[in-house]
Amino acid sequence: MCQEKSWGSDQQIWKLQGIYLENKAGSGVEGAVVKADDNVEKTEDEEKEDRAAQSLLNKLIRSNLVDTTNQVEVLQRDPTSPLYSVKSFEELRLKPQLLQGVYAMGFNRPSKIQENALPMMLAEPPQNLIAQSQSGTGKTAAFVLAMLSRVEPGNKYPQCLCLSPTYELALQTGKVIEQMGNFYPELKLAYAVRGNKLERGQKISEQIVIGTPGTVLDWCSKLKFIDPKKIKVFVLDEADVMIATQGHQDQSIRIQRMLPRDCQMLLFSATFEDSVWKFAQKVVPDPNIIKLKREEETLDTIKQYYVLCNNRDEKFRALCNIYGAITIAQAMIFCHTRKTAGWLAAELSREGHQVALLSGEMMVEQRAAVIERFREGKEKVLVTTNVCARGIDVEQVSVVINFDLPVDKDGNPDNETYLHRIGRTGRFGKRGLAINMVDSKHSMNILNRIQEHFNKKINKLDTDDLDEIEKINN
Numbered sequence: 009m010c011q012e013k014s015w016g017s018d019q020q021i022w023k024l025q026g027i028y029l030e031n032k033a034g035s036g037v038e039g040a041v042v043k044a045d046d047n048v049e050k051t052e053d054e055e056k057e058d059r060a061a062q063s064l065l066n067k068l069i070r071s072n073l074v075d076t077t078n079q080v081e082v083l084q085r086d087p088t089s090p091l092y093s094v095k096s097f098e099e100l101r102l103k104p105q106l107l108q109g110v111y112a113m114g115f116n117r118p119s120k121i122q123e124n125a126l127p128m129m130l131a132e133p134p135q136n137l138i139a140q141s142q143s144g145t146g147k148t149a150a151f152v153l154a155m156l157s158r159v160e161p162g163n164k165y166p167q168c169l170c171l172s173p174t175y176e177l178a179l180q181t182g183k184v185i186e187q188m189g190n191f192y193p194e195l196k197l198a199y200a201v202r203g204n205k206l207e208r209g210q211k212i213s214e215q216i217v218i219g220t221p222g223t224v225l226d227w228c229s230k231l232k233f234i235d236p237k238k239i240k241v242f243v244l245d246e247a248d249v250m251i252a253t254q255g256h257q258d259q260s261i262r263i264q265r266m267l268p269r270d271c272q273m274l275l276f277s278a279t280f281e282d283s284v285w286k287f288a289q290k291v292v293p294d295p296n297i298i299k300l301k302r303e304e305e306t307l308d309t310i311k312q313y314y315v316l317c318n319n320r321d322e323k324f325r326a327l328c329n330i331y332g333a334i335t336i337a338q339a340m341i342f343c344h345t346r347k348t349a350g351w352l353a354a355e356l357s358r359e360g361h362q363v364a365l366l367s368g369e370m371m372v373e374q375r376a377a378v379i380e381r382f383r384e385g386k387e388k389v390l391v392t393t394n395v396c397a398r399g400i401d402v403e404q405v406s407v408v409i410n411f412d413l414p415v416d417k418d419g420n421p422d423n424e425t426y427l428h429r430i431g432r433t434g435r436f437g438k439r440g441l442a443i444n445m446v447d448s449k450h451s452m453n454i455l456n457r458i459q460e461h462f463n464k465k466i467n468k469l470d471t472d473d474l475d476e477i478e479k480i481n482n
């Protein structure tokens with residue numbers, strides 16, 4: 009049977025959290041137990057970064073809009089037509105049930121990208137759109153609102169089709185549709201994802217279908233559950249993640265070719281490299297284009313220090329001294345390998361700290377649960393490797409510690425990652441503190457190069473001198 013509203017991802021995450029709870033039991037450290045092979049110390053860089061997993065993690069942990077002061081760049085297909093932007097949801101003349109849904113979600117006014125994208129998406133006649141902005145800026149909410157606005161609830165067949173790169177991402181977007189359509193009960197949603205089997209010859213009555221390219225293609229062509237000629241809105245979400253998966257690009261294009269010419273095509277992406285742009289142009293004819301630049305990260309509001317040590321144990325002792333001297337609301341500690349992260353988390357927890365550990369082998373939902381607990385303040389220290397922690401914003405984090413300095417796979421300083429790690433402490437107008445552990449000539453050299461790159465002094469800190477440590481927190 010085709011699944012409807014109640015079939016969200018909640019149970020699934022709940023179940024996964026069950027596994028997570030089993031995993032952590034008895035370890036003393038929140039998170040999965042790290043089973044590192046002693047002989048092979050794998051770096052996170054060696055592991056292929058999974059964009060879909062990162063994107064899902066972002067969605068799971070995001071509870072707010074990402075703040076941005078950057079201006080939206082708009083390229084109109086017809087430059088002579090007036091450019092509309094809205095400052096309130098009322099101006100959009102949404103159906104009352106939808107406006108109710110929007111407010112029930114706690115949205116007071118459109119986000120930066122929504123100010124321009126929504127009037128364009130809701131215009132008559134419908135216009136095509138390619139939109140790019142970083143994760144968390146309100147793209148999903150925007151296209152969900154557009155789909156819900158265009159649907160004719162009386163017509164019991166699919167009218168909106170939304171493609172997501174993975175099963176899990178489709179479920180997440182489905183959840184937003186369900187939430188926003190909460191006061192519109194006649195609207196139904198079907199998930200075209202693996203495992204959702206229908207009987208041959210059956211037709212889908214749900215007005216919105218969300219799914220992955222392979223299954224949607226089967227449903228539109230081979231199995232004919234959907235009549236693509238009746239689709240009015242086609243959304244391609246997370247285009248950058250989509251094209252990273254073999255086959256998805258072709259499948260998406262094949263689906264798009266089956267749609268009527270006047271179908272509204274909308275494409276969203278967090279990044280806009282060449283390959284994404286080429287793909288976007290194939291899928292969206294005559295587009296309007298909206299881009300929102302990323303917020304720049306800065307080291308201006310951050311005090312940076314380094315500590316000289318001889319080995320891992322000394323680094324750990326220095327860390328304990330720092331903890332003994334200053335009050336740290338919450339700290340994030342970055343390690344280069346899973347093995348070090350696991351060791352450090354265990355040592356800190358032995359010292360009586362409440363420690364959370366994020367490790368590469370944990371499933372995305374488990375990671376999200378760990379981050380959530382940390383955000384809620386249940387743990388005060390988060391030990392992590394780099395890949396896991398990208399994009400995490402925790403307001404209370406006042407200190408970032410590089411237990412290992414960030415290096416790329418060739419062993420050179422990874423300045424971007426440094427900025428990314430440290431840049432998060434000084435956000436929200438607060439001053440941040442960053443402490444780098446240096447344990448060899450090589451790492452001193454890395455530190456110097458980072459210092460030169462940013463042209464910002466990193467001061468030496470003597471962690472055996474408690475008075476000196478106390479001063480840094482003033």
Ligand SMILES: Nc1ncnc2c1ncn2[C@@H]1O[C@H](COP(=O)(O)OP(=O)(O)OP(=O)(O)O)[C@@H](O)[C@H]1O
Pocket residue numbers: 063066067070071072073074113114115116117118119122141142143144145146147148149150278
């Ligand atoms: N106008 C708004 N006002 C307040 N919150 C909003 C608004 N629009 C979206 N949000 C919330 O902000 C967060 C990010 O929004 P959304 O998921 O739509 O962004 P996105 O750009 O699609 O990011 P991602 O690709 O990571 O999902 C969500 O928690 C969403 O509920």
